[in-house]
Amino acid sequence: MNLTSVQVGLPLISEEAYYVIIKVLHFPMMVFSLSGLVTNSLNMLVFVRQGVTSDSVTVSLFVMSLSDFAASLLMFPQVICYYLDSLNLPSVKSCYIITSMATTYPHIVFGKVTCLIQTYISVERAYCVVFPLKVKRVIKTRNTVIINIILCIVTIILFTPYPANLQLVWVRDNLNSTRATFVFNSVGLTMAKVNYINGSFIIPNTAIVVNSVATVVIVARLHVTRKWRKTLSSAGAAPKSQKMSSKSLETSKTVIVITSVYLVSLICGQLPAMTAFALPDVTQEGLNKYLYDVIFSIRFDIEAMHSTVNLFFYFKMSSKYRQVCQAIFMNYTR
Template structure:
């Protein structure tokens, strides 16, 4: 028997998916939609992006499991390793939720015969959770880039400011403040068996319980996690990444000038270095004092370079989502049932496709830029030869 105390409309937290309060909504639920592409092209685009999203999420689950195993095997001596392990855990959970939520929306899913109300189960078990975990990954990425900036700004104090214990506490805090509110959201649903007249069946659903308190909670959580955190993470990561790029270029130019001056003035052969990937090609004729310094610089620059690539991938992949949220706030009618409803779906479909890409490509980045990581992966899969151990 259907529960009459529940509202079949999704909550305010999902307002960006169903807002009908815009000026272009009509009382008889008839809407004028601006068509940017034909309906056939629109349907094809939606279907293709869902299939691609499913495949990308599957790859993300596999790659992040490998990331977690490798980081654990390598040990967590460095704070950056702890942060990147946490990022892999968050990305794994996000892609797993994406895998399930995309499955629910495949056109073939009803043919499986499962007694599920897919739109409601999607919100509770897939879509909402995935969005919270995306915020988790965004904040962790921001933390990683901010830590690298501290290494540049306060190189002598960063080891005392950013310790292993504080990094662990920061990771736990990020997971708590992003995943914790999902418990409040889920409290607004009632999972159970309900009769749905539109399909004339009793299905397992999760209708939203309408109420003043629930609506207030949803609006607050949507404002914080739907708008503030994504934009804060995006802007902060952009600023930190630009700063790191400028620093690495300045450091590379300084070392080139220093090496040239040393060679012309004293005929002493200095180690040849490259910003972000320093290599010791020749030893100092006066001894080995310069070698540890070069190796230390090499390691720090290599880590910074890896962080820059990870952050750049995040910026590129989250750019469509940031634009979509800004349009949702600034443009009247940019909602599912607004004048620009079709454009709304197109833009958010792109962002839903690029976000799992960001969660899935870190294995490739770590493999290409980290020798120890690459060696560990080769050992796991029976690689025959390790790379040079001098590249940390």
């Protein structure tokens, strides 16, 4: 049936079905955006109480929570404007298109920041478990702060040229009222292609490979450590290079869990690119633009959900996070 639709030049999703699906998909987007604001606010509060610069991992987790908070905050206006736009009120009819660049695009940028920081956390932890004797010399809080700042700046530099070459204009629609739209020059068109290559292929696919390799390395190292502890628990001390503190072990397990969850989110986030590769008509301006929007909305739902769930893994896996979190609730309930 789908093949026939393509052959006769019909879209795979009708306009009527598209509006129903999008309306449904925006509801979980709203729920996850709100919950993301709450959970990441709590994450940041806990990390501040722990001491943001107390260790390298806490620095990165704080910045990642800040990025997720910003992403959740910037996604929420799109959801509100979508439902307002559906009311066809003259005063708000351009709300959705304006927020698409004013808030949704920055949301995507913060998503890339999260991606890069999560990847750095995985690589750093893999290095720590493979070279435990070099950790204090190489992995320093100051270095991690600098790296996080560099990752944020590089991401902003990569994705700023596209919106910088867009212009908001007001046009007459078929109801003889004005509606906002964005137009871009030749540079903007080029930067849109560059953004697509960087954001849909280079950054996420590199992150998938690097996070996967780092996770395998950490798991393998933990397996070796567990075997060593079982076989040599009563045979005396082992070489220092084989030792791993309980704190390092707990941190490594936490990183494994959050990285694995993020990998699932990252792979699912590749749905638009994979669909566009398999079906060339599935683009923003193509025959199947409705399908493109649906898939992108699913991607936003998955990203919004991921930005919410890390708190539960931190609470479950990290005893220090759990203690600080419980202390915060105890103070507020007194």
